[in-house]
Amino acid sequence: MERPLTVLRVSLHHPTPGSATFAYVPPQVEHDASPLLVGRGPDAHLRLQLPRLSRQHLSLEPYLEKGGARLAFSLKVLSRKGSVWVNGMTLRFLEQVPLGAINRVAFSGVQMVVRIEGGTSLEAFVCCFHLSPSPLIYRLRAEETDERESVPQEQPPPGSGQGAPDHLGFLHSPLQPSPGGAPEIPLQREPLDGALS
Incomplete structure (x- = not known):
């Protein structure tokens, strides 16, 4: 029986x-248990x-x-050009850093959220990609992920009570169909407790 x-x-x-930017992003990739590379090559x-x-x-x-x-899963930086921002670090x-169930990543102007849904197979995994027209991450204090680029930062509404310097959250987004036709789960605003250990 297949796992x-x-x-x-x-x-x-x-x-x-x-x-x-996303012209070559497929809707889905099945990958063996080797590293999945992200880049322009x-x-x-x-x-x-x-x-x-x-x-x-x-x-x-x-x-x-x-x-x-x-x-x-862990995320490893392979570029000498700039830094990659992962879950507050x-x-x-x-x-490199181990990833949790939900991960917020930013690099070279790209915002990426990776959610991991565990299966039992140890030989392969699947990546499903969703392109969002709306920002996925905001930061109160700009922590640039690439010294040569600037990324527009969205501020939370006044009086939202989210004044911690390193607070992150998701913006609400409506259900949107993914390229495969299934609706994407909406991203919800969640507090993050400072830096992860």
């Missing part, structure tokens, strides 16, 4: 309207058309935790 695959639901946003599994992005900018790396029975070349 169910872990699913990574990856939402992507770039502030440039009508850009070709032809060998990237998630290929983004941004001139300041490295050919291999970052990778999502599956691994088996000690005593674990399911794939876990800034990572530089060859640094």
